[in-house]
Amino acid sequence: MVQYSSRLDASFAALSDATRRGVLEQLWRGDASITALAERFHMTLTGMKKHVGVLEQAGLVTTEKVGRVRTCRLGARGLDEEWAWIERHRRVWDERFDELDKVVAELKLKEKSHGRPK
Amino acid sequence: MVDRSDPPAAKNPVSVQRTDRAVIVKRTFDAPARIVFEAWTRPELFKRWWVPKSIGLQLLSLEQDVRVGGSYRLVFDLGDGKTMAFFGKYVEVTPPSRLAWTNEESEDGAVSTVVFEERDGKTHLTFTEAYATREALDRNFGASDSMPEQFAQLDAVLATLA
Numbered sequence: 001m002v003q004y005s006s007r008l009d010a011s012f013a014a015l016s017d018a019t020r021r022g023v024l025e026q027l028w029r030g031d032a033s034i035t036a037l038a039e040r041f042h043m044t045l046t047g048m049k050k051h052v053g054v055l056e057q058a059g060l061v062t063t064e065k066v067g068r069v070r071t072c073r074l075g076a077r078g079l080d081e082e083w084a085w086i087e088r089h090r091r092v093w094d095e096r097f098d099e100l101d102k103v104v105a106e107l108k109l110k111e112k113s114h115g116r117p118k
Numbered sequence: 119m120v121d122r123s124d125p126p127a128a129k130n131p132v133s134v135q136r137t138d139r140a141v142i143v144k145r146t147f148d149a150p151a152r153i154v155f156e157a158w159t160r161p162e163l164f165k166r167w168w169v170p171k172s173i174g175l176q177l178l179s180l181e182q183d184v185r186v187g188g189s190y191r192l193v194f195d196l197g198d199g200k201t202m203a204f205f206g207k208y209v210e211v212t213p214p215s216r217l218a219w220t221n222e223e224s225e226d227g228a229v230s231t232v233v234f235e236e237r238d239g240k241t242h243l244t245f246t247e248a249y250a251t252r253e254a255l256d257r258n259f260g261a262s263d264s265m266p267e268q269f270a271q272l273d274a275v276l277a278t279l280a
Contacts (some may be wrong), residue, residue: 012136012253012255013256016256085136086134092173095172096167096168097130097132099170103163104148105165107149107157108153
């Protein structure tokens with residue numbers, strides 16, 4: 001459980017940066033070299049390596065060096081856990097708001113029968 | 119980035135989004151803003167819906183002094199005589215369109231803001247839980263009182279049962 005949480009933390013930390021989200025989006029469309037990504041995001045090679053490193057640590061990206069080129073691709077794990085996190089929150093809010101719907105409907109009805117409060 | 123919405127259904131869908139430093143929840147309600155606002159600001163109404171039953175926690179007490187600078191406090195029963203409190207202060211109270219409060223149970227707690235936008239008799243509600251830093255969000259783990267630790271424990275229990 002602890003491992004799960006810290007990995008998820010790493011994912012969200014990785015996702016908290018706009019460039020890294022952009023990189024994931026880019027890799028969604030196709031594999032790319034670090035050089036290509038650096039160019040695409042107007043960044044130094046060192047800067048992009050750092051970003052890719054963070055994504056790699058979080059398991060969101062894998063890299064493979066062939067010759068002098070390091071190619072990045074989306075990690076097999078993808079964003080499943082992030083979806084799960086969102087889904088878990090969404091379920092809580094869904095349940096909560098269903099109850100709120102009932103309260104709201106009741107208040108609406110009351111207002112209708114007693115007239116709108118001034 | 120991470121976003122998920124319900125498919126269209128009879129009831130209004132909820133969307134939850136997580137950004138760098140905030141969790142954002144959106145939902146539409148089929149009532150004017152003054153009514154929805156009332157349900158957020160009157161304790162006897164608020165306690166009827168705020169605590170999801172699936173969390174399995176009993177709300178022992180709720181105090182809401184809904185005015186700028188006023189406090190709120192929710193106390194939950196954790197069993198074995200243990201309790202857990204969520205508390206803070208209202209920092210913005212503008213009926214029927216805005217409500218904001220601090221979450222002071224942890225040092226780096228979020229500021230929660232609810233915006234009620236009325237259009238054609240419906241209320242488009244946006245709840246934002248914003249942290250000072252993304253690290254704070256990670257630490258609190260978006261504890262939008264979905265109480266992630268309890269969920270994590272529950273997950274663990276369910277996993278061992280499976």
